[in-house]
Amino acid sequence: MKIAGKPLRIAVALLACLALAGLSALALSAQEGSRPLNPSFVDKADSPSGLKWIAGNRGSPYMHPGMSCITCHNASGGEAPSYLSAGTVYTKLNEADNILGVEGAVVQITDAKGQIFKMTTNKAGNFFLRAGGASLALPINALVSFKGAERKMLGAKQSGNCMLCHTASGVGGAPGRIIVP
Ligand code: HEC
Numbered sequence: 001m002k003i004a005g006k007p008l009r010i011a012v013a014l015l016a017c018l019a020l021a022g023l024s025a026l027a028l029s030a031q032e033g034s035r036p037l038n039p040s041f042v043d044k045a046d047s048p049s050g051l052k053w054i055a056g057n058r059g060s061p062y063m064h065p066g067m068s069c070i071t072c073h074n075a076s077g078g079e080a081p082s083y084l085s086a087g088t089v090y091t092k093l094n095e096a097d098n099i100l101g102v103e104g105a106v107v108q109i110t111d112a113k114g115q116i117f118k119m120t121t122n123k124a125g126n127f128f129l130r131a132g133g134a135s136l137a138l139p140i141n142a143l144v145s146f147k148g149a150e151r152k153m154l155g156a157k158q159s160g161n162c163m164l165c166h167t168a169s170g171v172g173g174a175p176g177r178i179i180v181p
């Protein structure tokens with residue numbers, strides 16, 4: 001039994017590892033994509049989405065729409081993921097922080113090396129690109145597409161932290177929020 005037991009135990013351990021790897025891949029895609037939006041994290045708002053985030057710094061892909069994910073995550077560290085680019089897409093240029101945006105818009109970034117990254121906005125209108133070893137060569141160009149139409153940023157910019165400039169009133173010449181075409 002002892003002689004047969006060892007390879008068996010190794011096989012069981014290997015299977016367990018594979019199962020765990022599969023599960024964590026599933027967990028990750030659920031986390032980034034279709035994780036349900038906890039109804040107690042939002043409240044009604046007088047806006048096109050009809051919702052605002054009220055759960056403060058509760059970690060979630062739907063948290064703090066309109067605010068700078070990257071600036072806060074870099075400062076808070078810990079469990080807050082590190083992003084190369086992130087932000088929120090709206091239908092109104094002057095939408096306030098924490099108001100949820102538009103789902104299903106595609107934000108495309110082309111960096112200085114010609115690398116193309118695509119992000120799709122979630123139920124909060126939020127989009128984000130995990131650092132995960134990759135890096136953005138600055139400056140970057142950006143383009144938003146929605147229902148077959150496009151809206152392009154004319155000049156290349158020195159940061160993937162879109163909400164630095166795309167605040168409700170607009171900083172550095174930005175017209176306000178990033179909005180769908
Ligand atoms: C004011 C600060 C702040 C802002 C702004 C912010 N976050 Fe976070 N975020 C945090 C903190 C703090 C954590 C870690 C929370 C924890 O450990 O529970 C976190 C964690 C997360 C997590 C991991 C939690 C999980 O369960 O997966 C995701 C995803 C996330 N943030 C997405 C975003 C996105 C997208 C934006 C921008 C639209 C954003 N955050 C804006 C502070 C912020």
Ligand code: HEC
Nearest residue numbers: 142144151152153154155157159160161162165172173174
């Ligand atoms: C350093 C400030 C800054 C950053 C960072 C920035 N933008 Fe912009 N954005 C601007 C300015 C200024 C304009 C208006 C002039 C232009 O189009 O270049 C603009 C315009 C746009 C437009 C076109 C708006 C219109 O009315 O047609 C889109 C779309 C856009 N930005 C998306 C993005 C996205 C997506 C990101 C992040 C990947 C981003 N921007 C990062 C400053 C910025």
